[in-house]
Amino acid sequence: MPGVFDRLNKEIESKQKDGGITALDLADLSPALRKIMKIMLRELQMTYPRLCEVMDAMPEGERLTRNLLDDALSTLTQQFWLIRIGEKEKAIYKVNLKRKTGSTLAAGIWSSLDEKLKK
Amino acid sequence: MNKGKIVSIHSFRGGTGKSNTTANLAAQVALAGKRVGVVDTDIQSPGIHVLFGLDETKMGKTINDFLHGTATIREIGFPIGENTGGAEGRAKLAGKNLWLFPSSIRGREISQILREGVDFNKLNEGLQTTISEFDLDYLFIDTHPGLNEETLLSIATSDILIIILRPDNQDLQGTSVTVDIARSLDVPHLMLMVNKALPKYDFAQIKKEIEAKFSAPVSGVLPLTFDLADNASNDLFSLRYPDHEWSKSLRGVADAILAVK
Numbered sequence: 001m002p003g004v005f006d007r008l009n010k011e012i013e014s015k016q017k018d019g020g021i022t023a024l025d026l027a028d029l030s031p032a033l034r035k036i037m038k039i040m041l042r043e044l045q046m047t048y049p050r051l052c053e054v055m056d057a058m059p060e061g062e063r064l065t066r067n068l069l070d071d072a073l074s075t076l077t078q079q080f081w082l083i084r085i086g087e088k089e090k091a092i093y094k095v096n097l098k099r100k101t102g103s104t105l106a107a108g109i110w111s112s113l114d115e116k117l118k119k
Numbered sequence: 120m121n122k123g124k125i126v127s128i129h130s131f132r133g134g135t136g137k138s139n140t141t142a143n144l145a146a147q148v149a150l151a152g153k154r155v156g157v158v159d160t161d162i163q164s165p166g167i168h169v170l171f172g173l174d175e176t177k178m179g180k181t182i183n184d185f186l187h188g189t190a191t192i193r194e195i196g197f198p199i200g201e202n203t204g205g206a207e208g209r210a211k212l213a214g215k216n217l218w219l220f221p222s223s224i225r226g227r228e229i230s231q232i233l234r235e236g237v238d239f240n241k242l243n244e245g246l247q248t249t250i251s252e253f254d255l256d257y258l259f260i261d262t263h264p265g266l267n268e269e270t271l272l273s274i275a276t277s278d279i280l281i282i283i284l285r286p287d288n289q290d291l292q293g294t295s296v297t298v299d300i301a302r303s304l305d306v307p308h309l310m311l312m313v314n315k316a317l318p319k320y321d322f323a324q325i326k327k328e329i330e331a332k333f334s335a336p337v338s339g340v341l342p343l344t345f346d347l348a349d350n351a352s353n354d355l356f357s358l359r360y361p362d363h364e365w366s367k368s369l370r371g372v373a374d375a376i377l378a379v380k
Contacts, residue, residue, distance in 0.1 A: 020240075023271035027303035034305060041276045044247050097239035100268045 020098035021081040032064055032072050040082060040095040048073075048091045123154075123250035126259045126376060127277040131293025133264040135283045136314045139347070140369070141261040142170035143357040144281075146209075147373035149200070149217035150358075153256040156196070156249050158182065158220040160242075160273055161263040162232050165222035169352045172204035173197065175224055183223040183232060185245050192248045195220050208359030218253055220245075239272055246276065257376070265293075266300065274301055279308040279379055281338070281372070285315045286325055291332070298333050308379050309335050312372055315343040338375035341368045 026034055039054060040046065046054070051073075055064055064072065073093065076082040085092045128141040141157065149155040159165045159182065168178065179197065184190035196218040203209040223229060250258050260277070262270040274280055280301050284290040294311070301309050311333060316325055322340040330337050344365050350356050357366035 023239075023268060023275045023304070024300075026275050027300060031305075038275065038305065041243060042247060044244055095240070095243070097243060097272070100237040100239060102234045102236035 019080040020096040021079070022098045025081075025098075032068055033076060035062070035064070036069070036072050036076060037081065037095065040093060045092060045094045048089055048093070051093065123255040124257050124278040124379065125246070125250070125273070125276055126257055126279045126281065127262055127270075127273045128259060128281050128283065129262045129270060129274065129297060130264050130283040130290075131266070131297050132290055135264070135285055135290065136341075136347075137264065137283050138167040138261050139170065139352065139356070140281075140283055140312065140314065140341075140372075141259050142167055143355055143366075143369050144373050144376065145217060145257070145259045146212060146355050146358055147370055148257050148259075148376060149212060149215040151373070151377060153377075154216040154254055156218045156220060156253055156255045156258045158246065158249065158258060158260050159222040160260055160269050162222045162237070162269065163229065163263060165224055165229075166352075167261045168219060168221040168224070170355060171197075171199050171219050172202070172206060172209060173219065173221060177202075178221055178224065181221050181223040181228070182245065183228045186232070186238060186241055188241075192220070192245055192252050196249070196253060197221065206354040206359070208354040208356065211358045212355075220249060237269065239268070242269065243272060243276065246273070266297065271300070271304075274306060275304045277306055279310065279376060280306045281310045281312055281376075283312050283314050284329075286313055286317075286320065286329075291329075294333065298335060310338040310372075310375060311335055312338055313340040316340050318342050318344075336375075339368045339372040341365050 021037070026037055029037065039051070052066070052069070055069055073082065077084045080096055083094045083096050128137055128144070130137045145155050145157045157167065159167045162182065180190035180194045182195065185192060185195055199209070199217040199219055200212050200215040203213050246258065246260070249255065260273045262273050282294055282297050284294045298309065311329060313325055313329060316322060325340050326337045342364050344363070346360065346363060347356050347365055350359070356363070357369045360366055
């Protein structure tokens, strides 16, 4: 029987299929949004309290106030660049990167190539 | 937070010696006693495995298998320290903590990636999990030349970015683009490395001019040498010929990486 973790993971994976951010988009974000996204890229998934801890551990000049952090998280989740499961203190955030689309070459080209590579 | 550092090695143009440099830097850092991983994210044209003595017959699971969900990161890591092969230079890595995470060199698997695209959530999960699963101090990423999406992801997630360029106007212009992007992605430590500099040049002058042009440190200027070409990727040059000028300069770059706190 699937546990809570499996269920949450399935929910996250299903939401990740929608949209997402590209690495190049990161360059256009405001410094505050980019800071959060870069932390999330390294951590993959974080709870809200853990994100607050990481923020509090930063040097004073780099730290975001709680209000700024909350606003930034709200913007990032609205854009589907972060996925949020749960609410407020119990929220879990996960980064959502846009999938690289495959080649748009006609399908016949790939099947011919596959046939040649089988030989 | 993950403690291991991600070191991306990039060049705007091909043929700068990126894979050779990545493999040798990773080996030097492993020789210094660090736990090191090397990931080949050049999925379209992988090559770094050759420098570590791997071919299709020895290669097990690959990054491609991980991306397709048929292998875990643990299954992909190939322990170089336990499989140094017969090469004299690589033999010095015996017992060292160095793992290679290769990309597939099977034509069908490369074409499958090109056809189906890449799940970047999965790729990023792989990169970050590699550090935690293998308790790495450093993860070196060998990137595809130019700016594609895999490369941008590795730049965005790097602690240290080393951009390799030759003293050539095409490389200089391309490097400007990469430096701009790295800065806009807030890469914490950006370094340049000049490779294939003609020995007749004044290397100190090259370093000075390039540092002034890009406002970034040049961690080494390495000479163009037939000796390296003659090695033909059969061995790790800096381990086999440690007293060669190329190897000495490369160790300077490795020291610069190790000095980053």
